[in-house]
Amino acid sequence: MTTAHAQLNHWHRRQAALLYHFSSLPYLNGLLEKINQLISFTDDILEDRGGLDAAGRSLAHWQPADTAGHFSTHAFPALVDFREKVIRAIAARSYERYSEAGERQCSRMLQEYAYQMIWATGEQEASFQGRAEAVFKYAGNISRMMRRPTTWNDFVFSLLWEQNRQDFPRIPCFRVRTDIECVSGQTPPRTGVYVPQDDPMGALQFGWTGGYGELGDTYTLNDFGKIAFERVGRAGLWSDESGLHALINESQHRDLPKIDDSDRARVDFAPAAVALQGFEGRLCKWYFVEMLEGEYEDHDGGYAGRA
Incomplete structure (x- = not known):
């Protein structure tokens, strides 16, 4: 890559599209919406089933941990904390600060306090578990990308592409900025996606300027x-x-x-x-990958025009 605006290869374009998608503010706002929907659903089933606590403890010999009241006191706050963390993460974007989404902490709390939702119907429990898992999977795309050091490689990106390709009827156009460089271990000069300068199999990374966003080793074929x-x-x-x-x-x-x-x-x-x-990490030099606003190409690399 020696020209002012080098090109990404076919697979690197997909990686850049995924990284910019998962790091975007609309994607983070989408997580907040999904958490709000889960909280609203949980509110509804707690209201629907909460009155059974006394009868369950009296007639079915429920233990304190089996009640809706116990869930509301110990598990439900984990959802609220999760939402608050995402709200803070949205505000931090204005300072170029990025972080994990916080789903792991929430998931652990729910597993501890909601392992058996005896107080809910089977349908309600299955629906809650399915909704929660979908939220955590969505959030995981943010957390795994922001985690330092990142270990995403070409295989991981291929799985992510197959799981999320429906979100990319067209791929954004990108420009490799050879005038904006960084080295593994350093905080990048601009927030965004970076490509290894000399390795077509090295995985791209997302880095940011607002703290703890340094670029790590690229993961490439051994x-x-x-x-x-x-x-x-x-x-x-x-x-x-x-x-x-x-x-x-x-x-x-x-x-x-x-x-x-x-x-x-x-x-x-x-x-x-x-x-x-088949992979190993290695230090490398990076170029900034700029996403061209409103310009797209099809999956085969053909230009598709502006939005």
Whole structure:
């Protein structure tokens, strides 16, 4: 990359689109909306079932932890704290501050105090659990990206793309700013996405200027990962299950330390097994990736015009 505005490759464009999407204020506002909906639903079922506490303890021998009152006192505040953390995170964006979403703490509290919602109907409990899991999954895309050090690699991005590609009927256009550079371990000069300067297989990262947003090592193919690349090609990485399964079962690869016999027995697990063995972190120099507002391209890289 030596020109003023170098180009991202096909897979790096997808990575940049995901990173800008998950780090965006609209995505964070979407999390707040989902938490509010979960809190409202929980309010409704607590109101609906709360009157059963006395009868349940008297007739069904409920323990104190089995009651709606116990849930309301110990579990429900975790949802409220989760919402407050997201509200603070939204306000912090004006100072270029980014952070994890806080879903892990909320999830642990709910698992501790809401393991058995005896006070609710089976339908209500299943609905609550499903809604909560959906919120935590949504929030996890923020938290895993903001966590330092980040360990996202090309395989992780490929999974995220398949899980979220419905959100990208078009991909934003990007410009690689070779005049804006950074080095692993440093706080970047601008908040946004960065691409390794010299490694087409190195994973992109998101960094920010408002504290604790430094760029880490890029995760790229090691020697075994390069063998997999040569065997199945760029397009076959993470999708050619049969080719990767054959690779990890070759005699010269039987002693790979991170792949055991149970992994080798499953064709569908071969991409994950190769990914487990095939990456390493390394220091690198980075270029800033600028997203061009209102300009898009199709998934094959063709220009799709302005919004």
